[in-house]
Amino acid sequence: MMRKANQKLATVCKNLSPSSTMTGVLQRSVAATSVVPSRSKVLTVDNMNPFVKSMEYAVRGPIVIRAGEIEQEIKSGKSKPFTDVIRANIGDCHATGQKPLTFLRQVVAICTDPQKLMNDPHDSAGVRVIREDVANYITERDGLPSNPDDIFLCTGASDGIKTIMKLLMTGKSGNERAGIMIPIPQYPLYTATIAEYNAYPVSYYLNEEKGWSLDVSELNRSITEAKKHCIPRAIVIINPGNPTGQVLKKENIEGIIKFAKENNLFILADEVYQHNIYAEGSAFHSFKKVLTEMGPGYKDMELASFMSTSKGYMGECGFRGGYCEAVNLDPDVKYQLVKSISAKLCSSVSGQAAMDVVVNPPRPGEPSYELYKKERDLVLGQLSQKAQMVTQTFNSMDRITCNVVQGSMYAFPQLHMSDAALEAAKKKGVPADVMYCFDLLENTGICVVPGSGFGQKEGTYHFRTTILPTVDKLTEMLERFRKFHDSFLTKYK
Ligand SMILES: Cc1ncc(COP(=O)(O)O)c(C=O)c1O
Structure with a gap:
């Protein structure tokens, strides 16, 4: 099933607009590395371990590569209908603004001090x-x-x-x-x-x-x-x-x-x-x-x-x-x-x-406890708030359903695609969730991962978003999302 999804993803390359194609991304990276024809190498893509080649890792796949390109385009002054890329594709908390725990960093620092090893x-x-x-x-x-x-x-x-x-x-x-x-x-x-x-x-x-x-x-x-x-x-x-x-x-x-x-x-x-x-x-x-x-x-x-x-x-x-x-x-x-x-x-x-x-965190009464508790509770409290925000907002949108985010750091909402949207995706030769996520990225800068990367029941379409952006950023993200989603529904009535 995953293999099928991979094949489908590969076709994305051929069928999405040139700027958003994986082919584009791959061609550029291949061009950069293939100064010497690969025939002269001992290890070539034809004789390398086939099992490594068959691996797929969607959370860092073509859509994420495209998100990086868009960031570069914004930096170089290219006009976009948004000011920044919001990365909701990967569960890297600190990358999206969460502050490291002071106590943890202090302990690691002490452990690396040669006087105190x-x-x-x-x-x-x-x-x-x-x-x-x-x-x-x-x-x-x-x-x-x-x-x-x-x-x-x-x-x-x-x-x-x-x-x-x-x-x-x-x-x-x-x-x-x-x-x-x-x-x-x-x-x-x-x-x-x-x-x-x-x-x-x-x-x-x-x-x-x-x-x-x-x-x-x-x-x-x-x-x-x-x-x-x-x-x-x-x-x-x-x-x-x-x-x-x-x-x-x-x-x-x-x-x-x-x-x-x-x-x-x-x-x-x-x-x-x-x-x-x-x-x-x-x-x-x-x-x-x-x-x-x-x-x-x-x-x-x-x-x-x-x-x-x-x-x-x-x-x-x-x-x-x-x-x-x-x-x-x-x-x-x-x-x-x-x-x-x-x-x-x-x-x-x-x-x-x-x-x-x-x-073995600080215990009540210990000098580091109060700060540790404050920082921990803040992070968990905000995650809990964001879990609710995400569930409620997606469920308030037409043709999206989202199970309650009870735990972890993600939501996996279902997109109920209209026939017109399915038809458009078919014409492009891509799964409808992939088309949706690429369109979302190009129009709003929001980077989420199509459900095909995680597996989903045949004929259903999802995406995964993290709940990690800061409360303000997540609020902005959900607003951008809603506008895009409304226009997507209008376009594919
Ligand atoms: C379910 C699950 N298991 C394992 C991992 C990997 O964790 P680690 O960073 O410790 O390797 C992740 C990371 O996102 C995860 O979501």
Whole structure:
């Protein structure tokens, strides 16, 4: 399905106006790099790793490249119907105006001061005292014990996810490849990694009509179909969701765990947005806690949970901090895991230090507490306000529906395209959401990502926007959006 979307995206190049084409972007970059004909190179695009070539990463795809070009055009004085590009395509909090947490930066600064360097033995899995702090954080969060030896610190959650997924590969091809169950829509790291590892994506659709929840009947449908093509080995759950912004209910998580048990699947719980919960009545339930509380038969199931410094109220993408807690692994597998981590050496110590602040923040009564709390509450309070703004505004527009942004940092509204719009997109040979997002960018400077980059049900059209621009910028963005949307509806009545 993703491959189909990729092909469709490729046709965008040929069919959109010359200034907004990916072909244009690619031709320019190829022209810049192909001074020497690629035939004279040892490594050419024809003989390179085909699995890397098949990877797609929509959040930085052609539309984002075009947004960069428009910024340059504005700088060079080209007249536009807007004054700036608003980047709502990527979950980089600081890039959109959020201030870094003072305490976190202070701790990292101290850790890099040679006079005060941490005097603690560290190994490839990460600094021991930080892994202990992670374990204490999980223990406090879940009210259940966590073992520092089950934790490894990684270069962002992405690295942890890829490390665990690598263990799950079968080393075989064809229908003996490892099948990894992933939600659709999904965060593109998963399809990209599955392509890179030559695994098989077992797509299950989230239920948009029920607030992007997860139906076990859909999991059963998806795994039954996939068994012809692969050996299903694991299920990925993103909770809170990216790009869909839902927060799973405890009963829903229990259903997923039962399904994983019945089907002998390893669980990968992507819980990087565990601090980003906004909607009333929503709460974060860790897979580890739910699984453990389900008792005998479940509490020994293999599970890897991932956390990051990049999200939450910290937004520290640049430090590349993250951790993975992998529980109930076979001891021999654990040995192999430690070996594979050791082979690439530990993650950066400043990333580890940033992770430590997240899991061991200042406590009431400590000198840094008041400022830390003020900064954290401000960020989370504003995210909550912006989640509401986005949901309400999109739902107030004709032919757009948007599920409540319960958590994470994104909304994934559906565009209900008129026949005329579908016809126009067809004539251009592009998916209608791609046409919409390019038109939006050219007319308003707003950069969002077409739903095709995350996967969506055939015949539906979405886009993903972040809720990250500052309250003022987001207000302006939604105004620009509304005007564009009205004119789009008029144009394609
Ligand atoms: C669901 C999800 N998982 C993982 C990641 C990667 O996080 P990190 O920056 O820690 O690698 C992201 C980043 O956007 C994400 O949205």
